[in-house]
Amino acid sequence: MKVFKFGGASVNSIERVQNVANIIRDYGDESLVIIISAIGKTTNALEKVAEVFYAGNKDEALNLFNVVKQQHLNTAKYLLVTEANACNKHLNDFFTEVEWLLHDKPVRDFDYYYDQIVCVGELLSTSIISHYLKELSIKNNWKDVRDIIKTDNNFRDAGVDWTKTALMLDTMMKAQNENQQIIVTQGFIGCTDDNESTTLGREGSDYSAAIFANLLDAESLTIWKDVEGVMNADPKEFKDAQLIHELSFNEVIEMAYYGAQVIHPKTIKPLQNKGIPLLVKCFLNTSLPGTIISKKQVKNLPPIIVVKDNQVLMQLHSQDFSFVGEAPMAALYKMFAEVKVKPNLIQTGAISVQICLDDRPEKIEQLATTAASIFNVQIEKNLKLLTIRHYTNEVFEKLTEDKKIILTQRTPTTIQVLYSA
Ligand code: ASP
Ligand code: MG
Numbered sequence: 251m252k253v254f255k256f257g258g259a260s261v262n263s264i265e266r267v268q269n270v271a272n273i274i275r276d277y278g279d280e281s282l283v284i285i286i287s288a289i290g291k292t293t294n295a296l297e298k299v300a301e302v303f304y305a306g307n308k309d310e311a312l313n314l315f316n317v318v319k320q321q322h323l324n325t326a327k328y329l330l331v332t333e334a335n336a337c338n339k340h341l342n343d344f345f346t347e348v349e350w351l352l353h354d355k356p357v358r359d360f361d362y363y364y365d366q367i368v369c370v371g372e373l374l375s376t377s378i379i380s381h382y383l384k385e386l387s388i389k390n391n392w393k394d395v396r397d398i399i400k401t402d403n404n405f406r407d408a409g410v411d412w413t414k415t416a417l418m419l420d421t422m423m424k425a426q427n428e429n430q431q432i433i434v435t436q437g438f439i440g441c442t443d444d445n446e447s448t449t450l451g452r453e454g455s456d457y458s459a460a461i462f463a464n465l466l467d468a469e470s471l472t473i474w475k476d477v478e479g480v481m482n483a484d485p486k487e488f489k490d491a492q493l494i495h496e497l498s499f500n501e502v503i504e505m506a507y508y509g510a511q512v513i514h515p516k517t518i519k520p521l522q523n524k525g526i527p528l529l530v531k532c533f534l535n536t537s538l539p540g541t542i543i544s545k546k547q548v549k550n551l552p553p554i555i556v557v558k559d560n561q562v563l564m565q566l567h568s569q570d571f572s573f574v575g576e577a578p579m580a581a582l583y584k585m586f587a588e589v590k591v592k593p594n595l596i597q598t599g600a601i602s603v604q605i606c607l608d609d610r611p612e613k614i615e616q617l618a619t620t621a622a623s624i625f626n627v628q629i630e631k632n633l634k635l636l637t638i639r640h641y642t643n644e645v646f647e648k649l650t651e652d653k654k655i656i657l658t659q660r661t662p663t664t665i666q667v668l669y670s671a
Contacts (some may be wrong), residue, residue, distance in 0.1 A: 251467070251468045252277070252281070252283075252468060252471075253282070253283045253459050253462050253463040253466070253470070253471045253472070254273075254282055254283070254459075254471075254474065255284075255437060256284065256285070256292070256638050257287045257455060257474070257475065258287040258290050258291070259475075259476050260475075261286065261287075262289055262290035262291075264329060267325070267329060267378070267382060269533060271388065273536055274388060275388055276536070281431045281432075283466065283468070284433065285372075285437040285458050286372065286379055286434065286436065287436065287437050287438060287455040288371025288372050288375050289371070289374070289375045292371040292374070293452070295372050296370065296547065297551075298314055298598060299311050299348075299352075299367055299593070300363055300368060303352055303356065304356050309463060312349065318374075322341055322374045322654040323338070323341065326338065326378050328374060328406055329385070330378075333341060333381040333382070336381060337377060339379070340377040343369075344370050344374055344377070346451075348366075348367055348527045350367055351598050361405035362405050364405065364449070365405045365406060365439075365447050365449045366446070368449055369438075369447040369449060370397075371435075371562065372438055372439050373394070373439075376394065376435060379403055380381065380392035389633060390434050391426065391433050391434070392435070393433055393435040394435075394436045395436040395440065396445075396447055397418060397441070398415060398435070399415050399439070399441065400415050400440065400443065400607065401442060402448075403444070403448065404448075406448075406449055408440055408442075408448035410440065411634060414443075415461065415465065419462070419466070423466070424468065435462075436455075436458070436549070437455025437457075437629070438450055439458075450516075451514075454514060456513050457514050457516040457520075459471055460516070460517040460518070460528075461519070463520065464520035464524050464526065467526075468526055470526060470527045470528070471527075471528050472528075472530075473528065473529070473530050473531070474532070475530060475531070476533065476534060477532060478535075478538055479493050479530045479538070479539070480494050481493055482554045483555035484511075484555075484557070487557065488555060492552060493541065494541055494552065495539060496542050496543075496544075496548045497540060497548055497551075498546060499521065499522040499542070499544065500502050500547075502518055503515070504639060506518070508558075508637040509556050509635075509637070510554070512530075513528070514627075518543075521543075523544065527542055527543065528544070529541070529543075552640065553638050553640050553642060553645045554638070554640060555638050555649070556636070557634055557640075558608070559671070560608060560611060561594065561606055561635045562607050562608070562614055563605070563629070563630040563656060564605045564614070564617065564618065564621070565604075566582070566602060566603045567602045567623055567626040567628075568601050568602070568624075568625065568626075569625060572601070573600050573601060574599070574603055582621065585617060587599060589613055589616045590613070591608075591617055593605045593606060593607055594606045595635065595659055595668065597657060603625075606633070606635055606657070606668050630670075632671050633656065633670055634669055634670075635670065638665050638666075639664050646667075654670045655669050656669060656670065
């Protein structure tokens, strides 16, 4: 059993859906579970529908939803002949689900409505692709993942109930017809015990795929992307970015921690726990080897470069110039927990503490106000945080030569530099 995950970019045009079908056909006789995201930017469009609906603009919400609806109907029309009616019926069920809701007045939390509306993106994309595969005589079984992935009701960031999910998946697999080896289902979404739809957080489809891989003891998980594989830097910013053929789970967790947008960070643990390799491959050219991520430790990695934009430096000074001791530090960490912020870097001195954070204005203000009860607070914005793992002095100097460095922190494997942009 192999698990495949196709993201929104892999199905954002007719040609690309056809390309995905070709890839699936190439794997012919294998047992596959295929997790697919919403088409292109559908999730963003549905987010807008949810916002407008919640703001009380019913008609505009329906209009915006109608755009999403027409896009999917058009895609289905281009792709399907014999399966066209069956697919339209399938799509209409989901359209109706949302339209009913949009006719109501919002009485619950925004996050609840967000999930009921946004989840439809994945249901639509997978319906179209499943019918298209059928049309090409590629047998497959479409599943509503809300019958499998069971979650709590923490809408927009739902926590997976692994025990219940394992049970549901087991029951489903036992009922599976031997001849239908391919399962097509949705990433990103789940369901509570009360049959309310949930989502697992933006970009959560990678995580869904890892849940399936873990519970099915899959041979591997392949994430199909529009890039060659995992690169050592963002190729849009660094011309000489290079492909890394092999990485360890731990290295990828570190990369994600420092802000590399490789794979959804929650994806790694379920794979690592069962030693299931993760392949990152290019859907535009399947003959490229891609990147393999596994438990094997990999030596001699190139410098891995991550740049985080929109950083803020918060400088805290003790009000009476006394040393910053245990009590104010303990109070400070408590504030991080209360405000729910995760500093990207902290440096402590005798009478001051420097903290680098993502610039989320409401959080920064909340933290600054709270911290002002024990510290003098200064804030500097518009900074960038450069992290280089496996750095060499040469790379470090090259990347920082023309920068106004504010703070540097270094361990034997990692160097971090905060500079003004
Ligand atoms: N469609 C969702 C999003 O755009 C989930 C995903 O693609 O992973 O965030
Ligand atoms: Mg995506």
